[in-house]
Amino acid sequence: MHTDRPNDEKEQERLDVHHHVCALILGGELFRAPVDLDHDKARILDLGTGTGIWAIEMAELPPNCHCEINDFESEWEFSKPFDFIHGRNIGGAVRDFPLLFKRAKDNLKDGGWVEFVDFVGEPFSDDGTLAKAPNIAEWIRLIDEASHKSGKRLYIAENLKQWMIDAGFTNVVEEVYKVPFNPWPKDRHLKEIGRYHQVDLEEALDAYSMALFTRYLGWTTQAVHAFLVGVRQELVDRSIHIYSKHIWVYGQKKESD
Numbered sequence: 001m002h003t004d005r006p007n008d009e010k011e012q013e014r015l016d017v018h019h020h021v022c023a024l025i026l027g028g029e030l031f032r033a034p035v036d037l038d039h040d041k042a043r044i045l046d047l048g049t050g051t052g053i054w055a056i057e058m059a060e061l062p063p064n065c066h067c068e069i070n071d072f073e074s075e076w077e078f079s080k081p082f083d084f085i086h087g088r089n090i091g092g093a094v095r096d097f098p099l100l101f102k103r104a105k106d107n108l109k110d111g112g113w114v115e116f117v118d119f120v121g122e123p124f125s126d127d128g129t130l131a132k133a134p135n136i137a138e139w140i141r142l143i144d145e146a147s148h149k150s151g152k153r154l155y156i157a158e159n160l161k162q163w164m165i166d167a168g169f170t171n172v173v174e175e176v177y178k179v180p181f182n183p184w185p186k187d188r189h190l191k192e193i194g195r196y197h198q199v200d201l202e203e204a205l206d207a208y209s210m211a212l213f214t215r216y217l218g219w220t221t222q223a224v225h226a227f228l229v230g231v232r233q234e235l236v237d238r239s240i241h242i243y244s245k246h247i248w249v250y251g252q253k254k255e256s257d
Contacts, residue, residue, distance in 0.1 A: 010203065011203075011207050012050075012051050013203070014200060014203035014204060014207065015050040015053075016051055016053055017196060017199050017203065018200045019051075019054060020196055021179070021197050021200055022088065022117070024189075024192060024193045024196065025177045025179065025193060025246060026177075030054060030057055030058055031058075031084075031086060031115055031248075031250075032115065032173075032175055032248045032250055033113040033115045033250035033252075034113075035083065035084050035112075035113040037084060042083045042084065043080060043081070043082045043084075043109075044058055044059075044082060044083060044084045044085075045078075045082045045084070045085045045086070045107070046087070047072050047085070047087040048072065048087060048088075048089075048090040048093055049067070052065070054088065055067075058086075072103075073094060073095060073096070073100065076103050076107055078107055081107055081109040082107055082108055082109065082112060083108075083109055083112050084112060084113050084114075085104045085107065085108060085112070085113075085114045085115075086114075086115050086116075086117075087100075087104075087115075087116045087117070088116070088117040088118070089117065089118055089119070090116075091119075091153065091154045091155060091157065092147055092150075092152050092153070092154035093152060094152060094156075095151050097159070097160075097163050098163055098166060101163050101164060101167035102167050104167075105167050105168060105169065105253055109253070110253060110254070110255045111253060111254075111255050112252070113250055113251070113252050113253075114164070114250065114251055114252075115249070115250035116160050116248075116249050116250075117246065117248050117249075118157035118246070119244050119245065119246045119247070120155065120158060120244060120245040120246075121143070121144055121154065121157075122155075122244075122245075123137060123243070123244060124243055124244070124245065125240075125241050125242045127241050129239065129241045129242065130240075130242050132234070132237070132239070132240045133234040133237075134234075135227070135234050136181075136235065136242070139205075139209070139227070139228075139231045142212075142213065142217065143155075143208060143212060145216075145217065146212035146213060146215075146217050147216075149216040149217075150212065154208070157245075157246075158247070160174070160247060160249040161174040161249050164251045165251070168254070169251030170251065170252050170253075170254050171251060171252045172250070172251035173249070173250055173251070174247060174248070174249045175247070175248045176245050176246070176247050177245065177246045177247075177248070178190065178243050178245060179197055179245065180193060180197060180243045181197060181201060181235060181240075181242050181243060181244065182197070182235060182236060182237075182238055182240075183195040183238065184238040184239075184240070184241050185241075198235060198236065201235055202232065202235060202236075205228050205232065205235075206228070209224055209228060210224055
């Protein structure tokens with residue numbers, strides 16, 4: 001699977017931080033779908049699994065977890081259907097999401113569940129302080145433009161629910177969670193999320209920007225680094241009360257399908 005994001009040790013560490021952010025958002029849970037899993041018998045597929053931390057925690061014991069290196073945009077050739085299929089933050093790595101949802105449905109047991117998780121690209125604020133973050137807003141706009149040009153759009157979270165419905169899933173639910181960019185909130189839980197999300201974002205700046213900006217927007221490496229200086233300054237400024245939205249979407253395969 002080709003991606004414009006790095007996969008070195010630094011990026012692996014960032015992915016584990018992001019996993020912690022997601023766990024904080026869900027109060028320690030690994031998923032939101034109301035699936036009843038027998039961990040000794042359930043077949044679970046995690047797409048684009050990163051460091052494997054989600055899959056290992058789901059398996060409860062590492063021997064229950066098996067990794068396969070493959071391209072999930074190619075034909076799926078699994079011998080048995082799954083009880084649960086999960087994909088988190090695979091925006092930017094997929095050319096055809098409707099086809100991916102069809103393949104997921106075709107490889108689920110009747111009554112099985114699918115769950116996809118991703119973040120909304122647009123930054124938000126409730127007090128107008130987004131106006132103090134022009135570099136962050138421009139960074140996000142440019143990431144969207146570049147990922148469009150690459151053929152694998154990064155910001156797809158708001159389409160997940162409709163794609164799931166269009167693929168024929170039932171009982172589709174979309175849950176939206178507020179995720180601060182840094183520890184600006186007074187609420188202790190949101191402050192803790194923001195503390196780790198800031199680290200995640202700081203590490204993601206180069207990871208998400210360098211290849212997209214240089215390959216698809218024609219920027220030089222030096223220009224990217226210079227631009228990101230302003231983004232970092234805004235990112236750590238606690239007077240800027242901005243947040244992103246993380247979306248969990250899950251649905252069920254009909255018993256009769």
